[in-house]
Amino acid sequence: MKLIYKSLSYLFKSSTKEECHKILINSNFYYEGLSQNKKETFLVRTLIFRFRTNFDSKPDFILTQKMKTIISSAFAQITFGLNMHTLSKFNHVFVTPSSYAYKHNNVLLDGDVNLRTKRVNMSWPTVKKGFEINDDALNLAIHEFGHCLIFENTARSYLSRIFKESAFEKWKKHAHLKYLKIKNKENVVLRDYAGSNLIELFSVSLETFFEKPHHFYDNEPELFLSMVILLNQDPRNKPNPLELK
Structure with a gap:
């Protein structure tokens, strides 16, 4: 465990960390497979996100600490190899009790990122299902x-980007080739929704990267490895995904 996380760990009460551990060990498959040392780091990163993010819901829907922890663990998971712990522009997470629709729009949604309000919206039943079934490459x-x-990466200045520019360009190169495969009905790994655009392809790839890493690598090794470099982690290495092959 890095010194920075040992120091940050002292910011949280023992009871808070124990509560968080119990939630994660029963709900996050990625956390369950980590070594003890990496579990401690992951737990601290989850709590940092939980405490520094503005979680909200409708008055008649009770948003529990367990819900916040599970949602926070998703962010800790995808950024485990990156030097970031929270979102700066999209730090408002609104959780709904069911699918929802925007005013004057009949399309039901389970989740979206609103670029105008800078709010991340998520339907709790779909979030919950995403963690209960951990091998279907669906995690809202x-x-x-x-x-x-x-x-956020796009909005930041060059020197403060989340991703290394060379790694991101390499991913985009392989992502574009995969996008063409999907359009040509030659898709094997990712669900067809990834063919909407490269932004959706990235998110769909993330779901598959974590829930079906071996299947992903076996069928699209170049795209998979470009994500390993981009995220600085390899989920095939369960005890320590930061140990790259």
């Missing part, structure tokens, strides 16, 4: 936070 929280990473 990971998907929506993937969008946030792309949007």
Whole structure:
């Protein structure tokens, strides 16, 4: 455990960390597979996000600490190899009790990132299902936070980008080739929704990267490895995904 996380760990009460551990060990498959040392780091990163993010819901829907922790763990998971712990522009997460629609629009949504309000919206039943079924490459929280990473990376100045420019350009090169495969009905790994645009392809790739990493690598090794470099982690290495092959 790095010294910075040992120091940050003291900011949280033992009871808070124990509560967080119990939630994560029963709900986050990625956390369950980590070594003890990496679990401690992951737990601290989850709590940092939980405490520094503005979680909200409708008055008649009770948003529990467990819900906040599970959602926060999705962000800790995708950024585990990156030097970031929170979102700066999209730090308002609004959780709904069911699918929702915007005013004057009949399309039901389970999640979206609103670029105007800078709010991340998520339907709790879909978030919950995403963690309960951990091998179907469907995880709403990971998907929506993937969008946030792309949007924030684009909005930042060159020197403060989330992703290394060379790594991001390499990913885009392989992502474009995959996009063409999807359009040509030659898709094997990612669900067809990834063919909407490269932003959706990134989020769909993230879901598959974490929930079906071996299947992803076996069928699209170049795209998979470009994501390993981009995110600085390899989920095939369960005890320590930061140990790159």
